[in-house]
Amino acid sequence: MRLQIEDVCFSYGSHQVLDGVSADLADGGFVGLIGPNGCGKSTLLRLIARVLRPQGGRVLLDGRDLASFTGRERARAVALVEQQSATRLDLTARQVVELGRIPYRGRWPSRAGEGAEALAAAAAFANVEHLLHRAWHSLSGGERQRVQLARALAQEPEVLLLDEPTNHLDPGHQIDFLQRVSKLGITSVAALHDLELALGFCDKVIVLDGGRIAVRGAPSEVITASLMDNLYGVDADVIDHPRLPRRHLVWSGVSEGRQR
Amino acid sequence: MAALIALLAVLLVSLAVTLGIGSVSVPADVVLQVVGRRMWLGDFPVTPLQDQIIWDLRLPRVLAAAAVGAGLAVCGAVLQSLTRNDLAEPYLLGISGGATVGAVAVIALGVGMGTLGGTVALTFGAFVGALGSLALVLLLAVGRAGTLPPTRVVLAGVAIGQICSAFTSLMVIMNGDQQAARRVLAWTLGSFAGVRWESTGFLIAAALLGLVVALFFARDLDAMSFGEATATSLGISVAGVRWALMVVTALLTACLVSVVGAIGFVGLIVPHIVRFVSGPVHARLLPLSLVTGAILMVWSDTAARSLAPGQEIPVGVVTAIIGSPFFVWLLRRARSDA
Numbered sequence A: 001m002r003l004q005i006e007d008v009c010f011s012y013g014s015h016q017v018l019d020g021v022s023a024d025l026a027d028g029g030f031v032g033l034i035g036p037n038g039c040g041k042s043t044l045l046r047l048i049a050r051v052l053r054p055q056g057g058r059v060l061l062d063g064r065d066l067a068s069f070t071g072r073e074r075a076r077a078v079a080l081v082e083q084q085s086a087t088r089l090d091l092t093a094r095q096v097v098e099l100g101r102i103p104y105r106g107r108w109p110s111r112a113g114e115g116a117e118a119l120a121a122a123a124a125f126a127n128v129e130h131l132l133h134r135a136w137h138s139l140s141g142g143e144r145q146r147v148q149l150a151r152a153l154a155q156e157p158e159v160l161l162l163d164e165p166t167n168h169l170d171p172g173h174q175i176d177f178l179q180r181v182s183k184l185g186i187t188s189v190a191a192l193h194d195l196e197l198a199l200g201f202c203d204k205v206i207v208l209d210g211g212r213i214a215v216r217g218a219p220s221e222v223i224t225a226s227l228m229d230n231l232y233g234v235d236a237d238v239i240d241h242p243r244l245p246r247r248h249l250v251w252s253g254v255s256e257g258r259q260r
Numbered sequence B: 001m002a003a004l005i006a007l008l009a010v011l012l013v014s015l016a017v018t019l020g021i022g023s024v025s026v027p028a029d030v031v032l033q034v035v036g037r038r039m040w041l042g043d044f045p046v047t048p049l050q051d052q053i054i055w056d057l058r059l060p061r062v063l064a065a066a067a068v069g070a071g072l073a074v075c076g077a078v079l080q081s082l083t084r085n086d087l088a089e090p091y092l093l094g095i096s097g098g099a100t101v102g103a104v105a106v107i108a109l110g111v112g113m114g115t116l117g118g119t120v121a122l123t124f125g126a127f128v129g130a131l132g133s134l135a136l137v138l139l140l141a142v143g144r145a146g147t148l149p150p151t152r153v154v155l156a157g158v159a160i161g162q163i164c165s166a167f168t169s170l171m172v173i174m175n176g177d178q179q180a181a182r183r184v185l186a187w188t189l190g191s192f193a194g195v196r197w198e199s200t201g202f203l204i205a206a207a208l209l210g211l212v213v214a215l216f217f218a219r220d221l222d223a224m225s226f227g228e229a230t231a232t233s234l235g236i237s238v239a240g241v242r243w244a245l246m247v248v249t250a251l252l253t254a255c256l257v258s259v260v261g262a263i264g265f266v267g268l269i270v271p272h273i274v275r276f277v278s279g280p281v282h283a284r285l286l287p288l289s290l291v292t293g294a295i296l297m298v299w300s301d302t303a304a305r306s307l308a309p310g311q312e313i314p315v316g317v318v319t320a321i322i323g324s325p326f327f328v329w330l331l332r333r334a335r336s337d338a
Helices: A041-048 A071-077 A093-104 A116-125 A141-154 A171-182 A195-201 A225-232 B002-020 B028-038 B048-082 B095-108 B116-141 B150-175 B178-189 B197-216 B218-226 B228-233 B238-260 B266-278 B282-306 B315-337
Strands: A003-012 A015-025 A030-034 A056-061 A078-081 A159-163 A187-191 A204-209 A212-217 A234-240 A247-254
Touching: A003 A041, A015 A041, A015 A056, A015 A204, A015 A212, A030 A041, A030 A195, A041 A159, A041 A187, A071 A078, A071 A093, A078 A141, A078 B228, A093 A116, A093 A141, A093 B218, A116 A141, A141 A171, A171 A187, A171 A195, A195 A247, A204 A225, A225 A234, B002 B028, B002 B048, B002 B282, B028 B048, B048 B197, B048 B218, B048 B238, B048 B266, B048 B282, B095 B116, B095 B150, B095 B178, B095 B238, B116 B150, B116 B238, B150 B178, B178 B315, B197 B218, B197 B238, B197 B282, B218 B228, B218 B238, B218 B282, B228 B238, B266 B282, B266 B315, B282 B315
Parallel strands: A030 A187, A030 A204, A078 A159, A159 A187
Antiparallel strands: A003 A015, A003 A056, A204 A212, A234 A247
């Protein structure tokens, strides 16, 4: 599904976070949103998920303004995985994954087995089948994030939004999680801090800075030594992987004259 | 489903047993005969006195207790999910206190008692008070970025509850009417004494209606278990659900309080016990809380009217004795989580 962002603006009080952001994301790609802290990555994701409403501009799905979707329609098209999710309730992993079927279920408890196929597929894709009987609170951070991914996939979305999904995961879980997302085949947009991961998994990256899109394109073209210097004030080099056709980032320190 | 049927069976047995308990003890078989005769199930030989004690005096009271316990438990379950707070319930959040103030204000103004208009005015007064105190509590407790820290909500609730009880006392003293004063006193701790059939029907209807509305929002409450953003992304209109359920719980609390006064802790304990058994999914939690609340309140009221011979202990005292240790345990747990 084609996701278009048209001249979106948003401010918290007098603090302008997004100042006219536009992007046209075609079907099926994995897009990384990168940029320094406070550049508006999370805000942009929340605007697409309509957790927040744009104060200017609009977001379109296949040419239709997201504002005209009902809550149910939207939840069947767009799913969100947050940075870290917490509940005080003693849910099982299966119950968490089943939350993803809410946009398809009626108000009153109906026939059992609704969405069984979608649930099974989501659990298999996120590799959480063996966790379903476990209590949410007993899961590790990586397992929780995979359960939330399964929940989001159970919504059978056309667009998947991920807000710094790997922040609290160890390297093994980070790579495993993004590898799964990159194989999904639906439009996925992830806010990422780790540019190394963006280089490894994204089809395209969008760099946000000062509420605007600074640059966009293929990761290996966008993530360069000069970007690292301009955006983060970091002195870095981009080198080739010794064995694979992939580029990597190595930093040597904070840039000269940019000591913070 | 099996759990629900088992609990309903426990409730029925509890009703039959507690109906026999009181200043005049009536054997269970006679209780069943009285009820059976009244329901045209057979012409059992019961004395007019037995009929009067069971059918006219005890049954409306026991059923009222069941309905109030049921309603408070549903309110507690809904409020705990809505505020994401283990300690939420109508009494601790000051909603019951607000309802009491509203109802007492109506009495103090001398709106005709015993008439239909009087009952409506009383319930309306209680509703305005309940909603007002709930709004105040949330306003006082809301932190930065719109969060509702659990202990702060309870502190605000207790503060508003205290203010409400001060105003209640003030109105009673200023009013000077002895009869009104006695009614009000019974209210502040809750009492099922003197509940008649008309009120019982009203309470049962209110509790069941409350359950139906809460069940209508069951999946929305489920969706809110991971917070506002996830719920919104699941297609739930969080603000709308929150408002609707706040108003409904305030209205239900007001209906209950306007008849039997403010009774604490049942709404707090019951949902926790039920979650322990059934898990937190609301389609199961809400009906099971309803029945468990009914059972707990039926037994609390039985203790209230029979523990001290010839005297009534306010039922709120009984529920507080059962509930406050539980409250302390929850408070300690909440702190270690935070």
